[in-house]
Amino acid sequence: MNLPTKKVLFGTIALLIYPACSHAENSQWVEWIADVEAAYAQVNNLNYSAFSNDENDDDRLALTVVLGRYYQLSGNSRMHVAVEFSTEDYDQFSLMGNTEVGANLGVRHKFGLGHNVPYLQFTASYRHQEVKADPWSNNSLAFNLEVGKHLTDKLTLAASLTYTSVDGGRGEVIVPEISSAVFDQSFWHADIYADYILSANWLLSLNYGRREGDFHSACTVENVNIVLDTMQVKAITSDTIFGGCVYQVDGSNNSYSSNISYAITDHSALNLSIEHFRGNANSLSYRGNNIQLSYNYRY
Numbered sequence: 001m002n003l004p005t006k007k008v009l010f011g012t013i014a015l016l017i018y019p020a021c022s023h024a025e026n027s028q029w030v031e032w033i034a035d036v037e038a039a040y041a042q043v044n045n046l047n048y049s050a051f052s053n054d055e056n057d058d059d060r061l062a063l064t065v066v067l068g069r070y071y072q073l074s075g076n077s078r079m080h081v082a083v084e085f086s087t088e089d090y091d092q093f094s095l096m097g098n099t100e101v102g103a104n105l106g107v108r109h110k111f112g113l114g115h116n117v118p119y120l121q122f123t124a125s126y127r128h129q130e131v132k133a134d135p136w137s138n139n140s141l142a143f144n145l146e147v148g149k150h151l152t153d154k155l156t157l158a159a160s161l162t163y164t165s166v167d168g169g170r171g172e173v174i175v176p177e178i179s180s181a182v183f184d185q186s187f188w189h190a191d192i193y194a195d196y197i198l199s200a201n202w203l204l205s206l207n208y209g210r211r212e213g214d215f216h217s218a219c220t221v222e223n224v225n226i227v228l229d230t231m232q233v234k235a236i237t238s239d240t241i242f243g244g245c246v247y248q249v250d251g252s253n254n255s256y257s258s259n260i261s262y263a264i265t266d267h268s269a270l271n272l273s274i275e276h277f278r279g280n281a282n283s284l285s286y287r288g289n290n291i292q293l294s295y296n297y298r299y
Helices: 003-017 221-230
Strands: 028-043 058-072 077-090 098-110 119-131 138-150 155-168 185-197 202-219 235-238 245-263 268-281 284-298
Antiparallel strands (some): 077 098, 185 202, 202 245, 235 245, 245 268
């Protein structure tokens, strides 16, 4: 783990275990954050290829743990600090397996009192990801702004905008005039959410997301030649995971997802999520589907 990562994590952990140095008149501890998610997913077009003859599918197992606490800043505002740990394993493409550690800080403000009052939330997060295929390892910094409102006792709408900057390693130079820094990326992501309580134990969630900016795609050498002839590639390197090349382009992505959640107890739930995504970069298009089943526990 590099020095900047250690500084961020140790600084955040210190906030979690040591009381705030300055106490505002209304500041007080609210509650701890202790969330665990265990998930199984079927991932279609894992390599995000634009060519149907080399799309790769796989099964993924993931475990995520979030630990933190909330601080009440005033009657309408509160802050949270948290650390996150996650790991992913893949069945066929084991080199995609990774571990991730990160920290995030967020502040939420409600514009008044009551259940139906809108809120505004700002979150900053840092993550370090170690991938078994070393060139894919990266550090990322993200800033998110979200606004939401309970329209009724059952329906909630929210929208968010996120900017992410990813700092990745450099791979082997295979095209001298093109950079090999495929995983140095920056992009914007906008989301619209809708949550609807079907009954005391059932929750339906719908989401539309759009991403604009850098992304990477992996495919065979033969297909990369087509990419180089038809569009502007910003970076390219050899790929040890899928056996060809991985390249970076500037484009857009639309994702549509739905989630049905069943509350087992007051602290745990089962979730089934289905996602369809479509991306474009000049004349090439990218698409796929993901299905995930997860168990969530919240302290």
